[in-house]
Amino acid sequence: MELKGRAALVTGSGHRVGRALAVGLARAGMRVAVHYHEAEIEAEETVRLIREAGFSAETFAADLRVPGEPEQLVQTAAKSLDGLDVLVNSAAIMRRTPVGEVTVAAWDEMFALNLRAVFFASQAAARVMEERGGAIINIADLAAFETWPGYIPHGVTKAGVVQLTRALARVLAPKIRVNAVAPGTVLLPDDWGAEQEQRLASTTPLGHTGSPEDVVEAVLYLLRADYVTGETLIVDGGRHVRR
Numbered sequence: 605m606e607l608k609g610r611a612a613l614v615t616g617s618g619h620r621v622g623r624a625l626a627v628g629l630a631r632a633g634m635r636v637a638v639h640y641h642e643a644e645i646e647a648e649e650t651v652r653l654i655r656e657a658g659f660s661a662e663t664f665a666a667d668l669r670v671p672g673e674p675e676q677l678v679q680t681a682a683k684s685l686d687g688l689d690v691l692v693n694s695a696a697i698m699r700r701t702p703v704g705e706v707t708v709a710a711w712d713e714m715f716a717l718n719l720r721a722v723f724f725a726s727q728a729a730a731r732v733m734e735e736r737g738g739a740i741i742n743i744a745d746l747a748a749f750e751t752w753p754g755y756i757p758h759g760v761t762k763a764g765v766v767q768l769t770r771a772l773a774r775v776l777a778p779k780i781r782v783n784a785v786a787p788g789t790v791l792l793p794d795d796w797g798a799e800q801e802q803r804l805a806s807t808t809p810l811g812h813t814g815s816p817e818d819v820v821e822a823v824l825y826l827l828r829a830d831y832v833t834g835e836t837l838i839v840d841g842g843r844h845v846r847r
Contacts (some may be wrong), residue, residue, distance in 0.1 A: 605739060605827050608633030611685035613678065615668065615725065616695025618643035620791055621743070623650045624816030625692055625823060630659035632824060637681035638663045639695065668695055668721035669713060678728035687736070690827060691729040693722040694743045696761075700754045711757050718761035723768060730776050737779040741823050742769050744786040746840050762786070766836050773834030781833040783826040788840025790814035809842030 611634065617626035618640035627650065630636045636654060638661050640647035647663045654661040662684065666677040682688040696718045701710055726740050747759035748766045766784060773782040789804050790813070805812045822839045826832060838844055 605689070605830060607690075607824075607827060609635070610689040611635045611637070611682070611687050612690035612692065613637040613639065613664075613681045613685075613688060613729070614692040614694055615639045615677070615721075616641075617650055617692075618646035619650075621787065621816045621819055622694040623653075624820050625694055625743075626650050626661065627653050627657075628817070628820035628824065629690070629692070630654040630661055631657060633659070634690065635659075635685055636661040637685055639668075639677060639681070640665055641667050641695070668725070669716040671724075674721045674725035675728040678725055678732065682729075682732045688729055688732045689736070689738045690741070691725060691738070692741045692743070692823065693725055693765075695721065696743065696745075698745075698755065698758050701757050702754050703756060706757060714757045714761055718758070719764045719768070722765055726768075726772055726782070730772075730780055733780050738781075739827050740772065740776075740780065740782045741826055742782070742784040743819070744769070744784045744836055746786055746788040746838065746844060748786055748836075749838070749844050769836060770834045777833060781826075781830070783833060784836040785819055785822045785826065786836050786838045786840070787819050788814065788838070788843050790816055790818055790839065807843070807846070808840070809845065812841065814839060814841055 612629045614626040616622040617638045626636050638650050651661045666673045668674050742765050744765045745762040748762035769784040822837050
């Protein structure tokens with residue numbers, strides 16, 4: 605896919621990896637819809653960064669946990685952008701939820717945003733992309749392939765994203781390609797310090813942690829790789845091959 609001049613919607617792009625993805629796609633020449641829920645100030649900063657670099661972006665608000673909101677977001681963004689060529693499903697919740705402390709509310713909220721919204725946003729995007737084709741990129745997680753005791757609901761949602769990617773790739777071919785990226789440690793939690801980062805780096809085969817730009821490069825590859833669909837590209841410095 606030639607990216608210059610194309611239209612992209614990136615969910616959850618107000619901060620962290622989502623922001624890096626929105627800025628990265630804009631720098632590749634795409635017109636970008638920056639989605640946010642509560643992080644309006646951060647989303648405006650994402651747009652400012654994109655516009656200062658000489659590219660086009662605007663913000664769109666939606667609570668993707670609410671039924672109907674993912675579809676409405678896609679429709680609104682596509683109308684504003686005069687079509688939609690790329691959807692990046694980046695919005696997600698990651699909370700520590702040890703067994704014995706998981707509530708139904710926490711479970712339902714995580715599944716609503718991390719998995720259900722991904723499906724319904726993708727379904728809506730497929731309708732928009734039906735004529736001229738397009739690409740969908742889902743942001744999964746290394747937790748889809750490992751067992752993290754304190755994050756079981758999160759891991760299950762991300763495993764669902766991997767399976768959803770495969771299923772949609774088959775159903776939506778040949779006009780729409782669907783792939784995923786599963787990042788490892790590319791951005792530390794805000795309350796982590798140098799000691800935790802060093803511990804992770806020392807147990808990573810490549811010897812260091814990653815950055816959001818590593819995810820951006822993976823997404824750009826998958827968008828340009830016209831003969832790749834149904835794949836999940838793990839970007840984790842080799843942590844998944846440790847055992």
